[in-house]
Amino acid sequence: MPDGGASTVIVEMREEVWRANGLDAQDESAAAAWCAALFADTLGGRPLRTNNSSWIAFRTVVNERWSHGRIVLLGDAAHTAHFSIGSGTKLAVEDALALAACLREQPALPDALAAYEAERRPVVASTQRAARASLAWFEDLATYTDQPPHQFAFNLLTRSRRVTHDNLRLRDAGFTDAVAAAAGVPTGTPPMFTPFRLRGLTLRNRVVVSPMDMYAADGDGTPGDFHLVHLGARALGGAGLVMTEMVCVSPEGRITPACTGLYAPQHERAWRRVTDFVHAQAPGTAVGVQLGHSGRKGSTRRMWEGIDQPLPDGNWPLVAPSALPYRPGVNQIPHALTTAELGLVRQQFARSAAAAARAGFDLLELHCAHGYLLSGFLSPLTNRRTDAYGGSLAGRLRFPLEVFDAVREEWPADRPMTVRISATDWADGGTTPDDAVAIAAAFAEHGADALDVSTGQVVPDERPDFGRSYQTPYADRIRNTLGVPVIAVGAISSWDDVNSLILAGRTDLCALARPHLYDPHWTLHAAAEQGYSGPGAPWPLPYQAGSRTPPTGRTDAPKPRLTLH
């Protein structure tokens, strides 16, 4: 430490606190005196010196290019990472090492600089993601101050997502056990295998098979053998809740001709076959239906034939809050629904909800995300109405809430309802994280039992910040601001992440989509890998013989000693 034992002190506060204390109007020395008075106990009479000490909001620097001609950027000039994860110097030194190596390895300067950038970019992107998560954590600290002390400490330690439950358990099992015990998690039970109650439904663990359109219906909206096998397999795979794909409330509300519906008697019978299978063969697994209407994103091809592309022929007319096509010149211009037509759509949702109840579903989710009809009402980018169903957020919420109420009316009182939202449009002028909290609050007030927090897919020119569990902060914010249960979704793929998110109080449930396409038994395998065999993840009796991780074929037996000591 230079200067005979001096330390750097960082004082952080929320902007409103800074303004309320008049710090915005004080110069450097007055601000330092204010800080010295506040931390007098800690300073113990030592002076607080300034050194160009200004109040700043940390800026994460990103550059499209790191070199130009003979000029090359490294370290903080190329990229910054919030100091709360302590990685900036490491990145700068690694940059220097990589640059030196690339200059030696590549004879031509442009090739050397390209190789340097290619080598360093992924590492920097990952560190910046972690740093941004940590920065957001500190900036939103007020959201967590009501958490119990153990959970708060665990949340703090896992804030960047780089340190997880498993990392911490290896380093200090006493700490993770204490956090778990304080959260009521029985000893020896991974947090993901604790039950969670939503109204009259108790889920036996925290894993949800996220809704996934299979584009496998026969053309009239009826789920067939594929759906039975697909959902049945996932129900046997151990998740607490298995969701259907978006099930459409009318033929014109389908995304593609291969989407399923719940608007005809044969649909109800076919879905009953699925729910009967789940309840009989995978007892304890809940099966939920996601109800939706495609709006302006309807009449398109199956995912693998061209997602969001209009059908080659046989397109049907689209409806939406406003006559704005999803992609001008590509997708149809939808018809802006009249008030009378809104009433009809509302009835279609209600009718499908009644059918879903008769079909035996345990939970109903209203799809208000991803730019489909109800999501289209919520976003200011897609709802340009000038009547009572547009304008302010209250206006934009009106129709989705009317639908929610109509569905809730038909849906049995003891069965839970969730709502999936896009918590940001990832586009200028779209839904903001603050809007998302207000939207969640409105649905919760109308009786939503949990919010399923997704993002985006509302407008095509979005700029999502993809990365590991990238949508979780939006769920976290809703949960910890409103105290409403949430389902986090999006790039959550390891059981360690699920345990970490649950124990840190960032989410109540974790929905996994693609991992369940990779492995229908994702939850059972997570249990086996953690050596857990309790009630949170029982293996179906016919599968019990396979309930241990298969041997690898490698033997860990002692190696022959080639020297004697």
Ligand SMILES: Cc1cc2nc3c(=O)[nH]c(=O)nc-3n(C[C@H](O)[C@H](O)[C@H](O)COP(=O)(O)OP(=O)(O)OC[C@H]3O[C@@H](n4cnc5c(N)ncnc54)[C@H](O)[C@@H]3O)c2cc1C
């Ligand atoms: C409060 C705080 C705590 C941190 N804690 C950690 C930590 O624990 N671990 C960690 O790894 N990182 C930490 N960092 C980040 C780390 O300090 C930086 O990432 C690192 O110093 C970047 O190194 P650099 O050489 O790229 O830039 P710098 O260290 O900023 O060096 C740039 C130098 O260039 C000089 N300079 C600027 N303009 C000119 C000019 N025109 N002519 C000549 N010289 C110029 C500057 O004076 C400076 O000396 C922290 C940062 C802060 C602010």
Ligand SMILES: Cc1cc2nc3c(=O)[nH]c(=O)nc-3n(C[C@H](O)[C@H](O)[C@H](O)COP(=O)(O)O)c2cc1C
């Ligand atoms: C094949 C496929 C189909 C999907 N269909 C739906 C759907 O019908 N309804 C919905 O809300 N989300 C749908 N999604 C989004 C997923 O539910 C999930 O939010 C997304 O894939 C991110 O989670 P993951 O990273 O675990 O895959 C679909 C995703 C995939 C991969």
